[in-house]
Amino acid sequence: MVALPKQPNKSLIDGIRCLQEVLSRAEPVGVGQVATELGLETTRVHRILRTLAASGMLRWTDKRKYAPGPAVPVLATQTMHASGFYRAIGPMVELHKDLNMITAMGLLWNRSVSYLFHAEPDQALTSAIGSFDVWPATVSGLGVALLALQTDQTVEELYVGREIPGFNSLPHLLDTLSEARERGYAIHHNTLAICIDETFQAAIGFSSQKVSVKSVSKYLPRLLKCKQEILDVLHA
């Protein structure tokens, strides 16, 4: 992550934090809730949220709460298009057909993985492609594969003082990540996952009872082939 400018814009930092907080909620959220969650003064939060609502990034509901606004899907669409990740869908669909296992592609950010593709065995592809779910990184094979790319220091900064879903301690998590880092893939909870892009921290993987430390050598080549196919279409 790049360094801040020598004179950072403090309003913008907290503005983005408030935006991210509202967008992470499944329901519209009030000023007071955001203020409590982020440890900011309520008047300030009100002004930030209302400013964001006027800009279209948030929507002000009839109950005086805030929810995602119409400008966000546009930014989302532009970014998806510019990043080219949508082109990974073809290879992911092929992989799912080959293996008929849980097949997934996701992006890591902080402590979450956003799933762009997630298909259960025999699942209709229309629901697999567009599910768009966000999960804690530590309960996701993809998340573990991507967290393994971070330094131990970064991971500690992310998780110190927090409960870690799926792990009973930070050293336990760091051990797991260390192993994944060493091998170049993550094998975690019957999931095999590899990183395909470091800029957006993207990973692909699949899960099945058949996936274990013993069967990795059988499945890894197929996953690496899928990665290569994705990279080929990304750079075409």
Place this chain on the structure above:
Amino acid sequence: MVALPKQPNKSLIDGIRCLQEVLSRAEPVGVGQVATELGLETTRVHRILRTLAASGMLRWTDKRKYAPGPAVPVLATQTMHASGFYRAIGPMVELHKDLNMITAMGLLWNRSVSYLFHAEPDQALTSAIGSFDVWPATVSGLGVALLALQTDQTVEELYVGREIPGFNSLPHLLDTLSEARERGYAIHHNTLAICIDETFQAAIGFSSQKVSVKSVSKYLPRLLKCKQEILDVLHA
């Protein structure tokens, strides 16, 4: 659109403008370009962009330019999931199968339509579902359907002093929108389109040489059925 707070946050307003400018570009963009485009002073833009880069919303490239950052797909995923629009894919795929025409779903924001689904006749659905393209609203049937929901004043504010793609004047555009508004659907360039959601300004439609003013009554019921199916899954 909601009113600004009595004390708006000015840094946040211009911060969001800069973010939107960078995200709307197909290539990484420099400080000076953004400053020129938005009429802002370069030092200020540098501080804004760098602050956004440190927050993960933008990425600072090795050429000292700025591009979308890893935090955006996460916000995108959260919003898509919360809005539930991904569930519209099933009905859209059915519609495409029925008609085998260009079939699309998109969202309006300012003067652009973001396509979440866009399938040509006989197109493989994997490329239709994830194309994520953004087009000028006035060259899009969906865009026209959605612009027709705005007041004439809003449309004038959007387009005054600008070239209007596909129209030779603002009064020409306003006339077209007036007709669409009156009928409850847009018929434009062989495209039939209807609005399905006013919060995010979403529309669905299809295009074909067969679609004209004369054949509307033949095709409109199928489109309205698709709308109902989408609304049903959105509210399930």
Place this chain on the structure above:
DNA sequence: AAGATTATTGCTTTATTAGCAAATCGTCAA
């Protein structure tokens, strides 16, 4: 309907931001 809770406004003080000039960096041509 009344009271409690939450959001929003007005005002004053404070801290952040803006802009100018200088320094640094990256690219290109000779």
Place this chain on the structure above:
DNA sequence: TTGACGATTTGCTAATAAAGCAATAATCTT
């Protein structure tokens, strides 16, 4: 390889925007 040029970034100071407190308005609960 070196120097010139254009773009980005930094440092400093002045100005203005933002922050916070108390009061007001709106919504929710009983």
